[in-house]
Amino acid sequence: MSLQQSPLLEGDVDTGKIVLRDYINATVGFEGLAEDIGKPSKSLMRMLSDAGNPSATNLFAMISQLQKATGIHLHVRAGREATAYAVAFYDAYLCS
Structure with missing residues:
Protein backbone atom coordinates (compact mmCIF):
# COMPACT_ATOMS: atom_id res chain seq x y z
CA MET A 1 0.00 0.00 0.00
CA SER A 2 1.48 3.34 -0.97
CA GLY A 32 -13.15 -8.19 27.86
CA LEU A 33 -12.56 -4.61 26.75
CA ALA A 34 -15.95 -3.54 28.09
CA GLU A 35 -15.20 -5.02 31.49
CA ASP A 36 -11.78 -3.36 31.61
CA ILE A 37 -13.03 0.15 30.79
CA GLY A 38 -16.42 -0.03 32.52
CA LYS A 39 -18.63 0.35 29.45
CA PRO A 40 -21.24 -2.08 28.10
CA SER A 41 -19.88 -4.19 25.23
CA LYS A 42 -22.87 -3.31 23.06
CA SER A 43 -22.08 0.39 23.50
CA LEU A 44 -18.50 -0.19 22.37
CA MET A 45 -19.73 -2.13 19.34
CA ARG A 46 -22.14 0.68 18.44
CA MET A 47 -19.37 3.27 18.76
CA LEU A 48 -17.33 1.40 16.17
CA SER A 49 -20.24 0.56 13.86
CA ASP A 50 -20.77 2.26 10.50
CA ALA A 51 -23.02 4.89 12.12
CA GLY A 52 -20.99 5.09 15.33
CA ASN A 53 -19.27 8.23 16.51
CA PRO A 54 -17.14 7.51 19.60
CA SER A 55 -16.18 10.44 21.79
CA ALA A 56 -12.49 11.17 22.20
CA THR A 57 -12.76 10.03 25.83
CA ASN A 58 -14.16 6.63 24.84
CA LEU A 59 -11.79 6.22 21.89
CA PHE A 60 -8.72 6.94 24.00
CA ALA A 61 -10.00 4.68 26.81
CA MET A 62 -10.27 1.84 24.29
CA ILE A 63 -6.83 2.50 22.82
CA SER A 64 -5.25 2.84 26.26
CA GLN A 65 -6.67 -0.46 27.47
CA LEU A 66 -5.72 -2.22 24.22
CA GLN A 67 -2.15 -0.99 24.66
CA LYS A 68 -2.05 -2.36 28.22
CA ALA A 69 -3.58 -5.68 27.22
CA THR A 70 -1.56 -6.32 24.07
CA GLY A 71 1.73 -4.53 24.70
CA ILE A 72 1.44 -2.79 21.32
CA HIS A 73 1.67 0.97 21.76
CA LEU A 74 0.49 3.80 19.56
CA HIS A 75 3.09 6.44 18.81
CA VAL A 76 2.35 9.70 17.04
CA ARG A 77 5.09 11.43 15.09
CA ALA A 78 5.11 14.36 12.73
CA GLY A 79 6.91 14.59 9.40
CA ARG A 80 7.50 12.54 6.27
CA GLU A 81 9.54 9.84 7.99
CA ALA A 82 6.79 9.36 10.58
CA THR A 83 4.18 9.03 7.86
CA ALA A 84 6.21 6.34 6.13
CA TYR A 85 6.60 4.57 9.48
CA ALA A 86 2.82 4.69 10.06
CA VAL A 87 2.15 3.18 6.64
CA ALA A 88 4.66 0.41 7.31
CA PHE A 89 3.07 -0.30 10.71
CA TYR A 90 -0.41 -0.35 9.18
CA ASP A 91 0.68 -2.75 6.46
CA ALA A 92 2.70 -5.04 8.75
CA TYR A 93 0.43 -5.34 11.76
CA LEU A 94 -3.08 -4.42 10.78
CA CYS A 95 -3.35 -5.79 7.25
CA SER A 96 -1.66 -9.14 7.77
Whole structure:
Protein backbone atom coordinates (compact mmCIF):
# COMPACT_ATOMS: atom_id res chain seq x y z
CA MET A 1 0.00 0.00 0.00
CA SER A 2 1.48 3.34 -0.97
CA LEU A 3 1.32 6.50 1.09
CA GLN A 4 -1.33 7.92 -1.25
CA GLN A 5 -3.52 4.82 -0.80
CA SER A 6 -3.47 4.67 3.01
CA PRO A 7 -7.06 5.43 4.10
CA LEU A 8 -6.17 5.99 7.75
CA LEU A 9 -3.60 8.62 6.89
CA GLU A 10 -6.09 10.34 4.61
CA GLY A 11 -8.62 10.75 7.44
CA ASP A 12 -10.87 7.83 6.53
CA VAL A 13 -12.55 7.43 9.93
CA ASP A 14 -14.82 4.63 8.73
CA THR A 15 -11.82 2.48 7.82
CA GLY A 16 -10.18 3.37 11.11
CA LYS A 17 -13.24 2.12 13.00
CA ILE A 18 -13.23 -1.12 10.99
CA VAL A 19 -9.53 -1.71 11.73
CA LEU A 20 -10.02 -0.97 15.43
CA ARG A 21 -13.09 -3.25 15.58
CA ASP A 22 -11.16 -6.07 13.90
CA TYR A 23 -8.20 -5.54 16.24
CA ILE A 24 -10.44 -5.73 19.31
CA ASN A 25 -12.06 -8.91 18.02
CA ALA A 26 -8.64 -10.45 17.31
CA THR A 27 -7.18 -9.59 20.72
CA VAL A 28 -9.20 -8.95 23.89
CA GLY A 29 -12.74 -9.12 22.47
CA PHE A 30 -15.50 -6.61 23.14
CA GLU A 31 -16.64 -8.33 26.36
CA GLY A 32 -13.15 -8.19 27.86
CA LEU A 33 -12.56 -4.61 26.75
CA ALA A 34 -15.95 -3.54 28.09
CA GLU A 35 -15.20 -5.02 31.49
CA ASP A 36 -11.78 -3.36 31.61
CA ILE A 37 -13.03 0.15 30.79
CA GLY A 38 -16.42 -0.03 32.52
CA LYS A 39 -18.63 0.35 29.45
CA PRO A 40 -21.24 -2.08 28.10
CA SER A 41 -19.88 -4.19 25.23
CA LYS A 42 -22.87 -3.31 23.06
CA SER A 43 -22.08 0.39 23.50
CA LEU A 44 -18.50 -0.19 22.37
CA MET A 45 -19.73 -2.13 19.34
CA ARG A 46 -22.14 0.68 18.44
CA MET A 47 -19.37 3.27 18.76
CA LEU A 48 -17.33 1.40 16.17
CA SER A 49 -20.24 0.56 13.86
CA ASP A 50 -20.77 2.26 10.50
CA ALA A 51 -23.02 4.89 12.12
CA GLY A 52 -20.99 5.09 15.33
CA ASN A 53 -19.27 8.23 16.51
CA PRO A 54 -17.14 7.51 19.60
CA SER A 55 -16.18 10.44 21.79
CA ALA A 56 -12.49 11.17 22.20
CA THR A 57 -12.76 10.03 25.83
CA ASN A 58 -14.16 6.63 24.84
CA LEU A 59 -11.79 6.22 21.89
CA PHE A 60 -8.72 6.94 24.00
CA ALA A 61 -10.00 4.68 26.81
CA MET A 62 -10.27 1.84 24.29
CA ILE A 63 -6.83 2.50 22.82
CA SER A 64 -5.25 2.84 26.26
CA GLN A 65 -6.67 -0.46 27.47
CA LEU A 66 -5.72 -2.22 24.22
CA GLN A 67 -2.15 -0.99 24.66
CA LYS A 68 -2.05 -2.36 28.22
CA ALA A 69 -3.58 -5.68 27.22
CA THR A 70 -1.56 -6.32 24.07
CA GLY A 71 1.73 -4.53 24.70
CA ILE A 72 1.44 -2.79 21.32
CA HIS A 73 1.67 0.97 21.76
CA LEU A 74 0.49 3.80 19.56
CA HIS A 75 3.09 6.44 18.81
CA VAL A 76 2.35 9.70 17.04
CA ARG A 77 5.09 11.43 15.09
CA ALA A 78 5.11 14.36 12.73
CA GLY A 79 6.91 14.59 9.40
CA ARG A 80 7.50 12.54 6.27
CA GLU A 81 9.54 9.84 7.99
CA ALA A 82 6.79 9.36 10.58
CA THR A 83 4.18 9.03 7.86
CA ALA A 84 6.21 6.34 6.13
CA TYR A 85 6.60 4.57 9.48
CA ALA A 86 2.82 4.69 10.06
CA VAL A 87 2.15 3.18 6.64
CA ALA A 88 4.66 0.41 7.31
CA PHE A 89 3.07 -0.30 10.71
CA TYR A 90 -0.41 -0.35 9.18
CA ASP A 91 0.68 -2.75 6.46
CA ALA A 92 2.70 -5.04 8.75
CA TYR A 93 0.43 -5.34 11.76
CA LEU A 94 -3.08 -4.42 10.78
CA CYS A 95 -3.35 -5.79 7.25
CA SER A 96 -1.66 -9.14 7.77
